[in-house]
Amino acid sequence: MEKKPKRPKILVFSTDKISDPGIDQAGLRKIHYSPSVYVISLPCSSGIKPRWVLHAIKQGFDGVFIAADGHECSYSQKCPEFTNAIIEESQRLMKENNINPKRIRMAAICSVCAEPFVNHMSNFSKILSEIE
Template sequence: MINDKLNENYTPKILVFSTEKISDPAIDLAGLLKLHYPPTVYTISVPCSSGIKPRWILHAFEKGFDGVFIAADGSDCPYGPTCTENTGKIVASAQDIMKEKGINPARLKMAAICSVCAEAFVKHMNNFYQELVKMENVKAQPSEY
């Protein structure tokens, strides 16, 4: 469901890559606290955000997601001190591929979400959702990556 400005009922779909030990607890806490964010946010848990592949991100766009958000471990990553740097390189690589395919790189966001950052996660989701509503129509082409 890529943005169609003619459709007033447009509801962007966001895929979140979250991490099992750090950002997943924050997302769970948001639910426990009954904090509200768009119901079209879907999560996939990964052990570490630096293990995400650019082709996974592109695949999400091919399958109809309007935005992808990486809830990175930040400096709290149990797998290594270079997690944030490595995840940043993955995001940059994916955004380069997105540009080549005519997909607005602003459709991919990354932020460090700690295990108790439920309110920050909800704020990121609500803001990203509003940004996606304002973006122009983009069609993802099948990936060769």
């Protein structure tokens, strides 16, 4: 048996109504992605607290990915604006703690975005592998 490859651990924050069903779709269609990806689903990406991002990295996650609803958010049209602000604040906290701000990433994932999600995980894994 081949030795298990070392894969970056990624924490994904998804949204209950839109991006989490998209991530479910990837599984439903058996489109494989790294088993080191763990998902926490929330009502809206605008509700993610930067302290959670910092906590995840400090606890050993290599990166945090926000699977946002973007303009499809049913709560607020300003959702992308709010989520961006959360990322900026998270990056500020990360810099303060000598953590590379590239360890956080965001993309809009819709409820049928199975392939885009898997591609994002693959690309983010590569980026994280290159960060020392």
